[in-house]
Each structure stands twice: as C-alpha cells, then as structure tokens.
Amino acid sequence: MTVQVAPQPAVGTSQDVRARAEGESGWLVVAEQECRDLWTSGRGLMLLFLFSVLLSAVTYLTSTNQALNFLEQRESVNLVLQFAVAVGVLATLVVSADGISGERERGTLETLLVTPVPRRSIIAGKLIAALSLWFATFLVSIPYVWVLAREVGILGQALVLGLCVGTLVAIGLGCIGLLISAACNSNKTSIAASIFLLLILFAPTQLPSGLPQGWFFEVLLRANPVASGLAYISSLLVEGHSWTQDLSFLITPLLTVIIAGGALILAGPRLVRLTRGENAG
Amino acid sequence: MRELFLIGLLVGMLSLLPTPALAAAPLNVKVVPEPAQVSTVIGGRFVLTTEVTNTGPTPSGDILAHLNIASIEGSVYVDPEDWSASRSQQLSLKPGESRKLSWQIQAVNPGHFAAYVVVMPYGSEVAGNEGLVISPLVNVDVASRSTLTAGGALPVVVIVPLLLGLAVAGMFFRARRRGSVQ
Numbered sequence: 001m002t003v004q005v006a007p008q009p010a011v012g013t014s015q016d017v018r019a020r021a022e023g024e025s026g027w028l029v030v031a032e033q034e035c036r037d038l039w040t041s042g043r044g045l046m047l048l049f050l051f052s053v054l055l056s057a058v059t060y061l062t063s064t065n066q067a068l069n070f071l072e073q074r075e076s077v078n079l080v081l082q083f084a085v086a087v088g089v090l091a092t093l094v095v096s097a098d099g100i101s102g103e104r105e106r107g108t109l110e111t112l113l114v115t116p117v118p119r120r121s122i123i124a125g126k127l128i129a130a131l132s133l134w135f136a137t138f139l140v141s142i143p144y145v146w147v148l149a150r151e152v153g154i155l156g157q158a159l160v161l162g163l164c165v166g167t168l169v170a171i172g173l174g175c176i177g178l179l180i181s182a183a184c185n186s187n188k189t190s191i192a193a194s195i196f197l198l199l200i201l202f203a204p205t206q207l208p209s210g211l212p213q214g215w216f217f218e219v220l221l222r223a224n225p226v227a228s229g230l231a232y233i234s235s236l237l238v239e240g241h242s243w244t245q246d247l248s249f250l251i252t253p254l255l256t257v258i259i260a261g262g263a264l265i266l267a268g269p270r271l272v273r274l275t276r277g278e279n280a281g
Numbered sequence: 282m283r284e285l286f287l288i289g290l291l292v293g294m295l296s297l298l299p300t301p302a303l304a305a306a307p308l309n310v311k312v313v314p315e316p317a318q319v320s321t322v323i324g325g326r327f328v329l330t331t332e333v334t335n336t337g338p339t340p341s342g343d344i345l346a347h348l349n350i351a352s353i354e355g356s357v358y359v360d361p362e363d364w365s366a367s368r369s370q371q372l373s374l375k376p377g378e379s380r381k382l383s384w385q386i387q388a389v390n391p392g393h394f395a396a397y398v399v400v401m402p403y404g405s406e407v408a409g410n411e412g413l414v415i416s417p418l419v420n421v422d423v424a425s426r427s428t429l430t431a432g433g434a435l436p437v438v439v440i441v442p443l444l445l446g447l448a449v450a451g452m453f454f455r456a457r458r459r460g461s462v463q
Contacts, residue, residue, distance in 0.1 A: 040452075042452045042453055042456065045445065045448055045449045045452055046449055048445050049445040049446050049448075049449050052441045052445050053442045055441075056437075056439070056441065056442050059434050059437070059438055060434060060438045062434075063433065140441060140445070143437045143441055144437060144438075146437075147433060147434050148434070
C-alpha cells in the first residue's frame with residue numbers, strides 16, 4: 001500500500017487510514033486503500049489489459065486453428081477457462097507477493113504500522129486487494145467463455161466452476177504470496193521467489209502427454225493446488241463427471257487455504273514488522 | 282574303422298548346425314470387419330467391430346488382434362495411437378468359435394484412410410515365421426470441419442482488449458495531465 005505523506009493529504013494518508021480505522025473495521029479500510037492503490041495507479045488495469053490480450057490470442061487460436069478444431073467444443077471451453085483461471089490466480093500470487101515486502105522497500109510500512117489497525121487486519125486487507133485482481137480477471141474472461149460455450153449449453157456450468165475453483169485456488173496462492181512477501185526483506189526476492197514457485201507449480205503440467213504418467217505424476221498433480229484445481233474443472237467440463245465425483249481434486253487447494261491462511265493468521269502479527277537495516281532506523 | 286570315425290565326426294558336426302525352421306502351421310482364422318465403410322467428420326468417434334472366427338479343426342492358441350490405420354490418399358501423416366488408445370486385443374478360440382472385438386476410434390485427421398485388423402500368433406513360442414491373417418480394409422472417409430469460426434469469436438477477441446487498452450491509456454493520460462497541472 002502506498003501510504004502517501006504530505007503534501008497530499010486527501011487520499012491514502014496514514015492520518016486518513018488512522019481516522020477511518022477508528023470508525024470502521026480496520027481490514028475494510030486497508031482493503032479499500034489497497035484496492036484504490038492497485039486500480040487507480042493503473043497497475044491493475046495494465047495487468048488486465050495484458051491478460052485480455054493473452055486470452056484473445058488463445059481464443060482466436062482455438063477458433064481458427066485446424067489442429068485444434070478436431071477438439072470437441074467442450075474441450076475448447078475447457079482450454080480457455082483453464083487458461084483464464086491459471087493466469088488469473090497466478091497474477092493474484094504476484095500482486096500479493098508485493099504486499100508487505102513492497103511496503104518495506106518503499107519505506108511505507110512504518111507509516112502503516114503506526115496506524116491503529118491490527119496487523120491481522122493489514123494482512124486481510126492486502127489479501128482482499130490481491131483477490132480483487134482475480135475477480136477482475138474472471139470478469140474479463142466471461143465474454144471469451146461465452147463465445148465458446150454458448151452453443152454447447154455449458155456456459156453456466158463453466159462460469160460457476162471457474163469462479164468457485166479459481167477463487168479457492170486464488171485465496172490459497174494469495175496467502176502463500178503474502179507469507180513469502182512477509183518473509184522477504186526485498187521486493188525483488190519476494191517476486192523472484194513467487195515466480196520460481198509459479199514455475200514449480202506449472203512444470204508438471206507442461207510434461208508431454210505422451211510420457212508415461214504413473215503414480216509419481218499423479219502425486220505431482222494432486223500435490224499441486226493449481227494443477228489439481230484445473231484437473232477438477234477438466235473432469236466436469238470435458239468428461240462430464242458430476243460435481244461430487246472428483247471432489248478429491250479439491251483437497252490440495254483447500255489444504256493450501258487452510259495451511260497458508262492459518263499460518264498467516266497465527267504468524268501474521270510477527271511477520272508484518274520492520275526489519276533491521278531497512279526502515280527501522 | 283577310419284571311415285566309421287569320419288562318418289561319425291561328420292554326423293556330429295551336422296548335428297551341431299542349426300536345424301532349419303519348420304514352417305509353422307497357418308492360422309485358421311477368419312476376420313470380418315463391420316461396417317465396411319465409415320464416413321465421419323474430424324473429431325468424430327466411431328466403433329469398428331471385427332468378428333474373429335476359428336475356422337480350423339484345432340484350438341487357435343493365444344492369438345493377438347491388432348488394429349492399424351493407414352492413409353490411402355495423399356500424404357497425410359497417420360499416428361495410429363492418436364486414433365485409438367487401445368489397438369491390441371489378445372484372445373484364444375476353440376474350433377468353430379467366434380468372438381466380436383470392438384475398437385474405439387476417433388478420427389483425428391481429415392482424408393481417406395483404411396482401417397484393418399491383423400491377427401497373429403501370440404506368446405513366447407512364436408517363431409517369427411508364422412503367417413498373418415488380415416481383415417478386409419474398412420474405408421474411413423473423414424471430412425474436415427470447423428466447429429468454431431473466427432468470425433464468431435472475432436468481436437470479443439478484438440473489443441475486450443481494445444476497451445481495456447483505452448481505459449489504460451485514459452488513466453495514464455489523466456495521471457500525466459494531473460501531474461503537469463501540479
């Protein structure tokens with residue numbers, strides 16, 4: 001959060017946060033301020049624009065590529081929805097990875113810490129702001145899913161599925177991003193660690209489908225919250241399974257939320273602090 | 282005595298030479314596919330059935346039926362694994378017994394193809410010179426199609442990034458203007 005000090009007292013000052021935090025729930029004030037920072041600075045919109053360009057390229061390829069055209073239309077919907085969910089939740093991870101280390105690096109964490117907002121509320125506010133990017137990417141992906149799914153009658157199912165699974169995975173990755181951010185002194189380290197985590201999460205999904213996929217691949221798939229969430233979407237949209245048939249795929253995303261979220265709640269007050277040599281001084 | 286020794290030596294040496302393989306008994310099996318002709322579109326799934334009958338007086342022993350697909354026109358590359366995930370079935374038939382085998386196939390290339398099933402002996406005792414039994418060809422005509430059209434997706438593909446790009450440009454323009462005013 002960019003907490004601006006004089007000479008711009010109108011928006012986002014520590015006094016402003018302090019005054020409002022005394023009247024409202026602290027997390028709400030922080031969330032509002034964070035969202036304002038994300039969206040009015042143009043950072044969120046720029047990410048959305050890039051996301052839409054990527055999604056347009058994938059949708060256009062799916063519509064025109066002869067090699068992809070042999071796919072069932074359900075598979076095309078699945079492809080675009082999976083892409084939207086994966087990129088959306090990963091953008092959430094990157095934004096949340098900037099949450100606390102970014103404040104430290106910009107020298108604004110000290111100002112934020114002197115406001116009467118509990119540290120858990122600061123974390124909750126930052127998580128909500130990061131999740132706002134996921135919800136925005138999901139909104140942008142609706143027309144793309146609509147254009148592919150309208151003729152096969154799975155539009156509602158695809159959207160509800162994408163929203164539910166994507167939100168679950170986004171909360172888990174957002175919590176992980178905040179944990180990484182809180183543990184890192186430098187924003188560069190935090191973002192690099194998050195990007196490395198993304199690569200680890202995505203590497204197993206990029207294995208050629210022709211390779212033998214034994215129990216180890218199954219373990220990798222199940223242990224990865226992104227891959228297992230996407231596998232659940234695929235099993236419903238393409239294979240036509242019922243909502244309850246492959247619920248086991250959602251165990252890892254749910255565990256990620258519980259473990260990372262629990263760690264944030266328990267260790268959050270100790271993690272959100274100034275570090276020696278940065279701004280403590 | 283010396284002649285007898287030489288004859289014995291010759292016989293001994295001959296016995297060490299590899300014996301020429303005896304021609305294996307032919308497979309008395311008939312394979313009839315159904316249907317004889319398939320017309321579908323790319324991505325279409327169909328089932329080919331083959332009836333394998335033991336026409337001989339003895340049990341067939343272990344035999345293997347194997348599905349294959351070949352392009353019979355143009356230079357379309359065919360990877361049979363893409364067409365069918367399970368292309369081999371093992372069976373054994375008593376004299377006169379018939380069995381129907383089903384093959385799940387998905388057409389993944391457009392063009393004219395032939396599907397056929399080869400039956401061969403199966404097991405470690407196969408010498409390698411046994412004859413094969415091949416079914417008649419099944420003509421598979423696969424038409425190309427476009428399930429999705431660029432025209433249908435184009436408005437969304439263009440308009441959404443355009444609107445967001447305009448919003449980004451407007452925001453930067455406004456921020457710059459505000460900065461220059463101050």
